[in-house]
Amino acid sequence: DTEVTQTPKHLVMGMTNKKSLKCEQHMGHRAMYWYKQKAKKPPELMFVYSYEKLSINESVPSRFSPECPNSSLLNLHLHALQPEDSALYLCASSRTGQGSYEQYFGPGTRLTVT
């Protein structure tokens, strides 16, 4: 099983809403990632969790709050977002947090902030 699943597939939220994105993998990977992708652009790294601990935060605004409840799950809590936060949010996982191992991506959550 080389699948990373993400829910929901689509999300529309107002600027005052609180919502969460969910990601799950059962490949035994110990590193999980959140990326943001705008249209016609490459994915941009937001957060990295390694062994359930936050390893990298790429200067992401605090309105994005990641959480890793266990080695298979990764959440992204959203609060007070701006319209410019509308994008495709991708989750990925890899065997370890150290590089040279391919990252497997989920299908993404298409987020629209109104």
Added chain:
Amino acid sequence: GESVGLHLPTLSVQEGDNSIINCAYSNSASDYFIWYKQESGKGPQFIIDIRSNMDKRQGQRVTVLLNKTVKHLSLQIAATQPGDSAVYFCAENMNSGYALNFGKGTSLLVTP
């Protein structure tokens, strides 16, 4: 600035022809490179990877070439099919760290 880039933003090829997608990188410390395919509405899909101690690696219908002298990476797709139409990203990993640095992407369009 971005250290990984692509020579052509779009590439149109006829079905059955071979495709070559190019990528340049500027960081000589990069030691791992990977190609992803992203179809519309989907997440990036792993195609093939190569480590810096190799010059060439082959997969099914795909070949990745690495030229460290000129810091150039290419993806060759043999007998291109309509299902190969997608955006292709190269990405590099530096010093075995966590992050992949993605290039801008090349849109491949396969015409019948």
